[in-house]
């Protein structure tokens with residue numbers, strides 16, 4: 001029989017530990033690591049007793065363990081995104097689904113989406129005020145939402161406008177409900193689950209129209225992810241069901257919209273506080289280069305990872321991890337912020353220094369903003385392309401005014417953590433706006449969404 005040995009951890013009651021980590025996640029994790037070492041056990045609501053790890057060797061071992069040893073946490077967004085969502089799937093089902101979804105997000109395909117991202121950026125930045133402070137996060141949220149709706153959902157016109165209105169509040173509500181139990185009865189008027197279901201049925205109706213339109217298009221006419229999903233086949237020749245496609249589209253949006261936007265807002269926040277980096281980046285954009293920008297994006301994600309932890313659950317009888325033996329069912333939380341802030345892994349970790357990644361690819365078990373292993377972020381290449389295009393366009397058309405203000409604090413928005421003041425910027429236009437392509441159907445709904453986004457900051 002295997003003896004379970006869990007790393008040490010605080011003795012405080014579950015609710016107290018939960019409140020502490022909820023109130024100050026990064027600070028709380030740093031304190032616990034300083035007290036107990038790079039592996040410790042917490043006892044928190046939702047997960048119960050969970051082991052937190054932050055040592056590169058343990059992280060590598062966990063990420064490389066097969067799904068039969070450690071797979072996704074049972075409590076995750078899959079509960080609200082639907083049974084076909086990547087987050088809801090495990091083992092063979094997850095592998096099967098990933099094989100269909102990986103190709104649309106890589107290589108040649110991404111180049112086709114660059115134009116969409118640049119057009120959306122130019123259109124959004126056209127409304128930036130000059131010479132007065134404003135939060136950039138709402139703009140970044142609109143750019144990344146619109147880019148996903150067009151590149152992934154293939155939405156235009158009425159469906160585009162409807163999804164822009166429907167999806168942001170739907171995702172916010174879903175991420176809040178993801179950790180709450182579903183009540184057995186009583187779908188009363190004030191029940192948030194009832195509201196969520198009504199939104200889901202509106203969403204399904206719009207997606208059904210998008211699917212019908214994509215199915216009616218000529219072969220080769222479209223290259224959005226929805227069309228690629230409809231054309232793809234599993235190994236046995238069968239197709240994805242329409243229900244699974246709807247769940248996956250919602251998953252891609254939930255996973256990809258806010259994460260990319262908050263990282264971009266952090267990029268603005270960091271660049272304004274590092275004028276020498278900003279100068280070098282602007283010079284590189286003017287000269288048509290990209291290497292320092294790529295390194296800067298990596299450093300923003302290292303120093304300000306918008307997802308703080310990724311989780312796995314032990315599926316084997318037990319899992320030996322470093323000195324510890326974890327029992328079946330034990331949740332394991334990989335702390336991204338702890339490893340990214342570890343001086344022995346990233347010397348001078350508190351400094352914002354893109355040159356640490358210049359000409360050097362990060363180690364994928366130490367630099368882990370996209371998680372790792374068989375569940376590593378499916379949209380990592382898409383997100384990197386998007387952030388690159390947005391920053392390039394912004395630096396080409398605007399100069400960011402540096403500031404000596406203190407760095408913005410972290411603010412959790414549910415899915416991702418954003419700069420608390422929304423990545424405030426003061427900008428001046430460097431050149432006349434590029435002509436943004438007309439988008440008649442989207443302009444009408446722009447104001448409504450702007451208000452909602454601003455409300456979160």
Ligand code: HEM
Pocket residue numbers: 086087098148152251252253255256257259260263306307310311369370371372373374375376377378379380382383
């Ligand atoms: C800066 C932006 C992004 C960040 C920081 C981010 C981060 C993450 C993280 C930490 C995970 C969990 C990985 C793990 O458990 O090991 C994940 C999973 C995922 N992400 Fe992203 N993500 C970003 C953008 C995107 C985009 C743009 C998309 C798609 C359009 C996307 C789609 C997904 C999907 C589908 C999964 C689930 C993968 C699976 O379970 O196999 N993400 N992401």
